[in-house]
Amino acid sequence: MADTTLHVGTLMTQKVIAYYAANPIEAELVIGLLQTKGISAAVNSNSSAGGIGELPADVLETAIQVPVSQLSAAREIINDYETANHSNEWFCQNCQEKNPGSFEFCWSCQTPQPSQ
Numbered sequence: 001m002a003d004t005t006l007h008v009g010t011l012m013t014q015k016v017i018a019y020y021a022a023n024p025i026e027a028e029l030v031i032g033l034l035q036t037k038g039i040s041a042a043v044n045s046n047s048s049a050g051g052i053g054e055l056p057a058d059v060l061e062t063a064i065q066v067p068v069s070q071l072s073a074a075r076e077i078i079n080d081y082e083t084a085n086h087s088n089e090w091f092c093q094n095c096q097e098k099n100p101g102s103f104e105f106c107w108s109c110q111t112p113q114p115s116q
């Protein structure tokens with residue numbers, strides 16, 4: 001019994017990847033969202049350790065880690081976020097990048113979202 005308790009305790013502090021954000025800016029947004037709900041989310045420091053400026057845009061995918069004990073709560077929040085996001089996606093008029101609905105400005109060039 002004592003062993004099991006110890007094992008669970010260790011597991012609970014372990015970090016797992018809850019979500020892959022499309023880029024570091026989206027990662028910041030999702031992490032902020034999770035943190036407001038009391039989840040200690042953070043960027044997986046191993047995933048995009050290299051200088052961002054040196055990577056092509058499609059390698060900007062950024063992993064977000066949460067403690068195992070908060071994974072299911074995090075997943076729910078992320079699901080809601082994704083649902084809201086994908087229904088409102090918009091394309092930048094300046095650089096044609098796709099932006100999540102939650103972004104008011106283009107993640108790539110900071111052009112404001114066009115009013116619909």
Ligand SMILES: [Zn+2]
Pocket residue numbers: 092093094095096097106107108109110111
């Ligand atoms: Zn743009």
